[in-house]
Amino acid sequence: MSEKNREGKRTARERMREDRAAQEARESRKKKMIVLGSVVAVLAVAAGVGVFVQNQRSKPDTPTASPAGAIGNKNLVIPDGPANAPSTLTVYEDPRCPACGQFERQFAPTVDQLQDQGKIYGNYHIVSFIDRHDGGKGSKNGANALACAQDAGYFRAYHDVLYRNQPDETVDSWKDKSQLITLAKQVPGLDSPTFESCVNSNKFGSWVSAVEQDFDKSGYTSTPTILLNGKPIYPKNGNDEITPDNLVKWVNEANAGKTLGTTGSASASPAPTSTAAETDPNQPAQPAPGATG
């Protein structure tokens, strides 16, 4: 009897202990689930907030202001030479990129000549990705200053001056905007209070950012990227190395049998309307230059 009783008591005690243990396990599991839930929630909220905040902070890919005469989708491209030239030379350049400086110092006279002969229509994409790689502001400041020069009608001359005076890639001289203004004095007629305030106020900053974002999505990853009628020709066109002579040859081949563009407006960036006005009415339909890339 007493044996049984003791046994009954023990089982009851054991049962209570088990119950308590089970309850503690449940509590601890609940606590764990709360922690797990909060952690997952914190991570999800953080990512969501990040997407929202960065969306607010990121510059739009449509510029709020574009330099006068810019062409293409969202006016991201600076044209040089006659719009009705039979071939289009598309150039992606970064003001700080040493290979671009090399290209410009070697090819600028040839390219300028081809444009002035009505053989090519220059399409310049002024990108600014070196600032990301090396840090700094020189690419963006330089690109903005080039947009300011385009706005004033002196893109080509200022562009050539910048590349002739390009600092070493790792030296971010152009983070100092006054250097860009000093260089503008080498282009007769460019430097003006309007130009200086344009450079200093980073007037085309949103345009510079939009051009870079367009380049980001272009699939081209380095500068200079040079396209002749949409086909990459730098550093090689097929098996042939690009040289000034080869460039002339390739352009002439591409233009064979086609009417050359309007010549005579040797200055950079002719206004689209004036170019159209000078167009020979007997000429076949203009090639659509469009924004490549």
Place this chain on the structure above:
Amino acid sequence: MASQQDSPPSRAGEPPGSAAGARSALRRVTDGPAAEWISTAARLGLAVVWAWAGLAKVSDPAVAAQAVRAYRLLPEGLVKPVGYGLPFLEIALAVLLVVGLGVRIAAVVSVLLLLTFIAGISSAWARGISIDCGCFGGGGAVDASQTEYLQEILRDIGFLLLALWLVFRPRTKLSADAWLAA
């Protein structure tokens, strides 16, 4: 998820005395009180890694997006959400690890992220494209001579080991988890 770590792992199935001396010494390191200090160091180390990685990517959203785009793995519609959200996720992981809240789940998420990164870098390497991993800011295309895929993968494997340790030994000193469990 694996067995609870709040109680010492059960050794019921293990015949007594079978553990070799070296093995029991290893046990003391991985299960003894020293383990909690090792885990604490791993936790704080991983927190520093995530904080560094996240903060470096926050400043310029366009750069972060381009770093993602350069892998050429995600469709354009996902490039910005990932580029914008990932740095904040990394910073949130860092905060959780510093506080020591939900260390195991934070470690599991860390493992998954690191495996994704290693896969992404390997894929870029295998496809022969030349990019910077953008692990700690920067990113995007680089010259073929400047790629550092092996170093980047080895570094991530190092971080992966820290995270894996925490998945299996999430009990740490000076943590919110310990405070909650007390």
